[in-house]
Amino acid sequence: MFTNIGIRDRDFVRVIFEDQEIMVPQGHTVAAVLLAEGIRSCRETPVSGAPRGPYCMMGICFECLVVIDGEPNQQACMRHVREGMSIERQHGVAQIGPDANAAQDPAE
């Protein structure tokens, strides 16, 4: 479990994580927010449905894909929080590519 070891003075922004409002430090990536909230897995793989979470935190592994402001396949470790941002875990098959939206299960 990740904990804050003493963060410098920062402004906070409000983000919405799956219908729940949370205040998070400006400058955090979405992945850092999820880890700090104790969210360990952020999606399931399209192939076997296995849970996955951030792995590299530098934009290369694509394990950290989440839905941001309704857009699937966003790299949580590369996106920085903004006031009012909505963040959701990514469930079901959402292939990277032009029809990513179409592949999203509307029931989710």
Next chain:
Amino acid sequence: MKSHYQLAIVGAGPAGMAAAAAAAECGATSVVFDEQPAPGGQIYRAVETPAAVDRAILGVDYWRGAELAKTLRDCGVDYVPGATVWQVSPTREIGVTVDGTAMLITADQVIVATGALERPFPVPGWTLPSVMTAGSAQVLLKSAALAADGAVFAGTGPLLYLVAWQYVQAGVAVKAVLDTTPISNYFRATRHLAGALRAPQYLMKGIRLLRGIKKAGVPLIRGVRDLRMRGDDAVSAVEYRRGHDWQRIEADQVFLHQGVVPNVNLSYSIGCRHTWNEAQLCWQATTDSWGESTVEGVAIAGDGAGINGALAAEYQGRIAALGALYRLGTIDADERARRAAPARAALAAERRIRPFLETLYRPPKYFRVPPDDQTVVCRCEEVDVAAIRKAVAVGCVGPNQLKSFSRCGMGPCQGRLCGLTVSELIADFTDLPVSEIGYYRLRPPIKPLLLAELAELQTPAASDR
């Protein structure tokens, strides 16, 4: 941003920042594209605005990056943060996305300074949530002041010990460090001790880190030769063995690391020639003494052209920029040599420690070529060792055919997390040298690009020229 530059630099780590500074000194119009919101690269990430209150936890070496970042900001080159370069053509047309807008610009010279990434560490269960890289632990520490209490660090190499030490400095409990450095490496490395002693600061630093970790009471378990991660929805334990028997440590966070390797995706996609570096066990772009690759006008600087570390990257960045400036006609050969001389001397000194480090922290074969059939190799498409073995058995002879046999390497990471393992696995199965097996053929875009972005592709206004 302009639609054309004399020099375009990809990456704002030590190599890219130093290259920009050198170009600015000689007055070439230059641009630096970088994916992160602030300069520093991974090594000096968040150096301008470190998240943690306590500056001491990151160690003194980190702060060198602040100076480089300041120079980048002040030197007058166009610095474009948040920019993903997804293509550089052999004619140096650059495709880049900034803030969701895709653009094409051109440059007379390009310096690829995309640095390194961590070597794949394919062990059973490495895909479980909360199994992450040591580099990721450091990113979270630097940019978000977050640390995982009670984590296990497993693997080998300076970065592993550095992050564990940084955790200790921050007062965060480390459950154990499982050291996978083979004991035989210590004996082999002594052969290079003389070179290492000419750069004693590295040896001293290593000794200081390990001493700090042990003094904090962290169990340092050496000679680990087998590892597996356990858990259902996320990791809950690490199992390891040194001899015959498995030991178990309960842990809800594990950081793996076994060295860094060049990030070659961009240089491969440009068409630069690469060769297998047997000492570093990785692919690297072939470059001349000015960093120029086999593609005219494209140079590679820093760890992307072979691992030499952050300081060397800085010197290589400077040398590559001077090479580019010479090819542009901005400076003549004499000036190029004169300006490069101090960087060359510093680079040579910096490289002395390398044979020692490469030998000592050479990851053993059993952690590079996973012996267990069920171990996942390609994380994106969930392809395991057995599937690759089967493909090779029915005639697949290289990484590119493997894609059609199994979809291995076809996911969004584009082989970054499996490419090295695949080259070495096929070499092992076929009994051929890795250099003959080759690597994935990579084409642009090297990062997934939405069709919508492509459709709205823009060229910065001609008036900006």
